[in-house]
Amino acid sequence: xxxxxxxxxxxxxxxxxxxxxxxxxxxxxxxxxxxxxxxxxxxxxxxxxxxxxxxxxxxxxxxxxxxxxxxxxxxxxxxxxxxxxxxxxxxxxxxxxxxxxxxxxxxxxxxxxx
Amino acid sequence: xxxxxxxxxxxxxxxxxxxxxxxxxxxxxxxxxxxxxxxxxxxxxxxxxxxxxxxxxxxxxxxxxxxxxxxxxxxxxxxxxxxxxxxxxxxxxxxxxxxxxxxxxxxxxxxxx
Numbered sequence: 001x002x003x004x005x006x007x008x009x010x011x012x013x014x015x016x017x018x019x020x021x022x023x024x025x026x027x028x029x030x031x032x033x034x035x036x037x038x039x040x041x042x043x044x045x046x047x048x049x050x051x052x053x054x055x056x057x058x059x060x061x062x063x064x065x066x067x068x069x070x071x072x073x074x075x076x077x078x079x080x081x082x083x084x085x086x087x088x089x090x091x092x093x094x095x096x097x098x099x100x101x102x103x104x105x106x107x108x109x110x111x112x113x114x
Numbered sequence: 115x116x117x118x119x120x121x122x123x124x125x126x127x128x129x130x131x132x133x134x135x136x137x138x139x140x141x142x143x144x145x146x147x148x149x150x151x152x153x154x155x156x157x158x159x160x161x162x163x164x165x166x167x168x169x170x171x172x173x174x175x176x177x178x179x180x181x182x183x184x185x186x187x188x189x190x191x192x193x194x195x196x197x198x199x200x201x202x203x204x205x206x207x208x209x210x211x212x213x214x215x216x217x218x219x220x221x222x223x224x225x226x227x
Binding site: 040041042043045048056090101102103104105106107108110 | 146148150155156157158159160163201203207214215217218219220222
């Protein structure tokens with residue numbers, strides 16, 4: 001299985017809502033990532049988990065809260081978002097410390113904040 | 115930190131022509147260089163990658179070349195087809211630990227039938 005899955009595919013939320021994005025991989029990868037991507041721009045790194053521990057937080061506002069319940073799952077909890085947070089949210093995974101550091105992306109969740 | 119420059123930002127070619135996208139990087143310790151293709155509304159997908167111990171790699175119509183001395187690498191697509199139309203991102207990273215690539219700004223390739 002060489003796939004990263006994400007749910008939901010689309011999400012519309014108001015600025016007072018709380019929602020969660022989910023990501024799953026069964027490739028045995030021990031690094032998982034959240035990226036934010038605006039149209040025709042490169043993915044922007046938000047968070048990195050390595051062996052289920054948060055290793056990088058790229059100064060992301062606290063209205064985004066990541067969680068890694070186990071080595072296969074990654075969540076991103078959303079609360080009190082702003083319209084400028086509307087974007088494609090991509091999850092990715094990779095090996096850690098191995099030669100083959102290819103990063104595999106999920107299909108993303110397209111988020112619209114009203 | 116690493117800085118990756120990618121050119122051109124837009125590339126328009128006729129079907130059957132070749133397309134070349136170029137990237138430069140700043141950190142001489144970078145040793146892994148993947149290329150991703152992202153079609154509209156879809157995920158970035160790895161199309162080819164190269165490591166610093168190799169100068170060139172080919173996969174059918176796609177090739178990547180790496181010049182470590184000049185710190186630049188290029189993607190070559192031959193016999194372009196309309197389905198090659200997408201945004202292409204180059205990236206650079208160092209091996210080991212969590213894999214944190216630095217992406218280029220992307221090239222929008224348009225192949226006209």
